Amino acid sequence: MNEKIHLNVCHIINEAASVCSACPHGAVYLAGGGRGRDVALYSQHAPDYEVLDDPRRVLDELRPSPRLLPERNRTVSEDAAQVDAPGQQLPLHVPSPGLPVSNTFGTKRVPQAIIIGVKKGGTRALLEFLRIHPDVRAVGAEPHFFDRFYDKGLEWYRNLMPRTLDGQITMEKTPSYFVTKEAPTRVCTMNCQAKLIVVVRDPVTRAVSDYTQTLSKNPGLPSFQSLALKNSTTGLIDTTWSAVRIGLYAKHLENWLQHFPLSHFLFVSGERLVSDPAGEMGRVQDFLGLKRVVSDKHFYFNQTKGFPCLKKPEGSSRPRCLGKSKGRPHPQIPAEVLQRLRDFYRPFNHRFYQMSGQDFGWD
Numbered sequence: 001m002n003e004k005i006h007l008n009v010c011h012i013i014n015e016a017a018s019v020c021s022a023c024p025h026g027a028v029y030l031a032g033g034g035r036g037r038d039v040a041l042y043s044q045h046a047p048d049y050e051v052l053d054d055p056r057r058v059l060d061e062l063r064p065s066p067r068l069l070p071e072r073n074r075t076v077s078e079d080a081a082q083v084d085a086p087g088q089q090l091p092l093h094v095p096s097p098g099l100p101v102s103n104t105f106g107t108k109r110v111p112q113a114i115i116i117g118v119k120k121g122g123t124r125a126l127l128e129f130l131r132i133h134p135d136v137r138a139v140g141a142e143p144h145f146f147d148r149f150y151d152k153g154l155e156w157y158r159n160l161m162p163r164t165l166d167g168q169i170t171m172e173k174t175p176s177y178f179v180t181k182e183a184p185t186r187v188c189t190m191n192c193q194a195k196l197i198v199v200v201r202d203p204v205t206r207a208v209s210d211y212t213q214t215l216s217k218n219p220g221l222p223s224f225q226s227l228a229l230k231n232s233t234t235g236l237i238d239t240t241w242s243a244v245r246i247g248l249y250a251k252h253l254e255n256w257l258q259h260f261p262l263s264h265f266l267f268v269s270g271e272r273l274v275s276d277p278a279g280e281m282g283r284v285q286d287f288l289g290l291k292r293v294v295s296d297k298h299f300y301f302n303q304t305k306g307f308p309c310l311k312k313p314e315g316s317s318r319p320r321c322l323g324k325s326k327g328r329p330h331p332q333i334p335a336e337v338l339q340r341l342r343d344f345y346r347p348f349n350h351r352f353y354q355m356s357g358q359d360f361g362w363d
């Protein structure tokens with residue numbers, strides 16, 4: 001193989017990571033320890049990464065569109081920067097000494113659109129669905145720039161972004177931005193015209209989902225009810241617990257609305273993203289000013305997973321579901337505790353419906 005093409009092939013293998021239920025953290029890591037000739041090149045550099053199971057896929061990546069040839073930002077894992085696991089982030093870039101890490105196609109731009117929340121709302125599904133669109137380029141891992149790494153500076157942030165051609169939109173998702181006090185002013189300092197997407201989900205289910213994630217990392221965690229309730233007799237809710245606090249959408253939105261007009265926001269229903277992904281994606285594409293490319297022909301409902309999956313996600317010619325940490329079973333929570341939480345959230349939900357102009361039907 002011509003050396004230049006060979007390097008491009010390797011580069012694209014490395015860049016074409018996509019979500020996969022069979023791999024740790026739900027991601028395919030295409031570099032390292034491969035069975036295929038091209039993949040094997042990486043074995044000494046990135047031994048920790050999973051193997052591309054079919055080197056022929058590389059050719060698929062090369063074929064479809066010249067837009068795929070510019071650098072694809074390296075995706076690591078959808079859970080690379082979990083809000084619950086500070087300090088346990090995987091690198092945003094897979095090192096590949098001696099091989100080109102970028103080419104000169106396109107420009108790295110700061111995002112014009114950001115998925116700012118909410119944690120456990122369905123943000124990963126939305127980003128992966130958007131990445132099918134040829135005019136969307138997104139960083140795979142969560143950069144956490146506007147909450148944790150702001151002092152690294154805007155150039156650091158911009159450098160994390162994939163290169164885009166004219167007309168393509170740069171995006172990222174970090175769900176913790178929605179609940180970060182300083183995030184709105186920081187995002188506005190970067191770009192006050194930014195479009196902001198919030199995937200919201202019934203705050204009670206969201207809290208249980210959040211708890212499920214923490215429990216999966218820490219099996220000794222106290223029960224949901226002991227964390228959610230200040231006192232089991234009075235039934236008072238502990239609003240200092242982050243799993244509860246994140247669901248106060250009206251309160252967090254109020255903070256954002258001090259810096260951005262409502263027209264800059266799109267609220268995506270986490271529930272409808274599961275029941276009607278194509279319908280919800282239609283709204284998202286309209287909001288972003290994109291042609292409606294992502295449609296019902298891209299989705300199928302996977303009975304085993306119980307969720308919609310992609311027929312052809314970005315960088316793949318095979319169907320893919322999100323990883324095991326997305327759409328996992330929740331522990332059983334006593335009905336009276338859930339009811340107590342539902343009652344607690346009701347006024348906040350109604351306020352949120354008023355503010356957003358949308359009724360999400362959570363009660």
Ligand SMILES: Nc1ncnc2c1ncn2[C@@H]1O[C@H](COP(=O)(O)OS(=O)(=O)O)[C@@H](OP(=O)(O)O)[C@H]1O
Nearest residue numbers: 119120121122123124125209307308322326327328
């Ligand atoms: N298509 C598809 N496949 C799998 N999972 C899906 C999908 N669409 C939405 N969801 C829901 O996404 C929930 C996880 O939300 P996030 O991706 O925002 O989580 S995170 O904040 O990034 O950790 C996840 O929450 P759990 O069900 O609690 O695991 C899912 O309910």
